[in-house]
Amino acid sequence: MSLPATSTRLSVGMLAAFAAIYFFWGTTYLAIAVAIRDIPPLISGSMRFVLAAFVMYVWLRWRDAKPLANVDLKMAALAGVLLSGIGNGFVVWAQQGIPSGIAALTVAAMPVIVLLLDWAFFSKRAPTGQALLGTAVALIGVVTIVTHTRSISGEAHPLYVVALLLATVGWSFGTLIQKRVVQPGAVLSFTCAQMFFGGLFQLFLSVVDGEWAHFDPSAVTWSSLGAVAYLVVFGSILGLNCYLWLLTKVAAPKVATYALVNPVVALLLGAAILGEPLTSLVIMATVLVLVGVGLVVFQGVLNPSRLRSFVSRRGPAIAPGE
Template sequence: MRSQNSPRWLVILAFMAIYIVWGTTYLAIVYGIKGFPPFVLTALRCVIAGIILLVWCLARGEKLPNAATLKNTSVSGILMLVGGTGLVTWAEQYVNSGYAAIIMATEPFFFLLMDRKEWGIYFSNKWVLSGLVTGFTGIVLFFHYTQAAPQEAKDPGMLLTGNLVLLLGAILWVIGSLYAKYKLDHSHSNTLTTGLQLLAAGLFSALTALFTGEWADFNISAASPAAWGGLLYLITMGSLVAYMAFTWLITIRPPALVSTHTYVNPVVAVVIGWAFANEQITLLQIMSLLVILVGVLFTNVPNYRLVKANKQMTVN
């Protein structure tokens, strides 16, 4: 198997990328939006990363897919990377990076609710049902304690709106992921598909920025070194290193194991935001985060058991 031939140190680095790097991108967005409007930042991030991946694929002799595949790839990319990542970037004008990561940790629950073809499996399992109830309890508690907490935040009046936009972003990311799962032609490489998704999302973000007036208000010379650093980090570490590590890991390790980044990213984001951006979070909010993560853990118990059973069958 390929997993046996993969260097252990490389596997460890890849897990560090999806655990730590993805968790730190929420703070990188905070720095990025200090000099770039949110959809301008998303456009530059996605277009540059997409071009890099596509040039790499074309240089290796890969061919672009047909028009139907291009359309489906573009739709999935726009839903995930504009509806998901773009809305996260917009919301972080009003919501701390740690809050953003916590809300986005709800994605596994929306996968369960929206993947109708798998409902017969999901809703007949007590672990999944327990996870849904536990997770959404954590979400409600987090919203309650966030609204009740004293806010030194950017704009207290927009705090609830920002959190709701994040929730919408999580939903759109899931819709885009499911669209990709059932509609995309998976005969092409992950690198090529990712590059096309990024480019489509970047162009759509640029168009969105045009209609919202962000390009008219944007002054590139006013962007601080910290903002440029945030953009560079998002391009290289967020859209290239971490995502490519993820797409590689799911080919050599069980998806249930790779999905554990869902538990780690919010914790990393909260700690990094507190340490480097002086973002405040209360004990009750942290407890709500733990409830959400327990819910995610419960919903994945069937997957862990399946992985364990498959290992035992392989040994026997």
């Protein structure tokens, strides 16, 4: 049986890019938890994005004498502050007091914010009923987890929860701004520029937060450095480029569904490697987010006319398992 038709057909490349941000960004929560054991969160974040931007710039400069010539640096700076700066920086900072899986579940509310902001300020197109249903189902799982945070992870300082919520709003605005200003041929250059500005913003925040006063470089372990290197390559260079490329091809609310799948990956890795609790409540939430993302990505599944058309083509009886 073929997949339901969507407004934009998902090519093999698009599916691969979705798989990359679904999996690699799910593992970044674990990598962040390992990195901030020895490196203060905002310092580790600034290292991640500045290094990733430098590596990308060297590669782009090797291919083109003026790799950033077609990039609107003001918009790249704005997107960088919102995405790599606030969106990532506040999540990393909050993981000082919230387990990686719970952080991922909280950020899973982001697709709902993208839907609403896109409707109100950007495309002006109301989301479909199926998209609203899918995000609502996933959000129920997120809210269930957040309201039971104390029973799952002990004390969670309200300031960390507020930081996570601000991160989702910043990332959502940054996502929609990027989708509007980036052309398909400038994805790599724009990503490079926005990562650099986002890294600088996290560096600024690290000074404001006083992280450098208690940072001892000699105490940094190889595991933390390895985690930062993983974040540079898979979280930033690969993940962000796939994300921005998808934004030039697919509706932003669909791309934002990565935040609904990442918690599943993060929770399983957190339980397996960091010993974070995996309760029946958490399992229920993962089921809800998976159902929700399926409804958002595969539009038309619940469209009555499509169902009637499918049944009429196949006949009145549908064999089990089809």
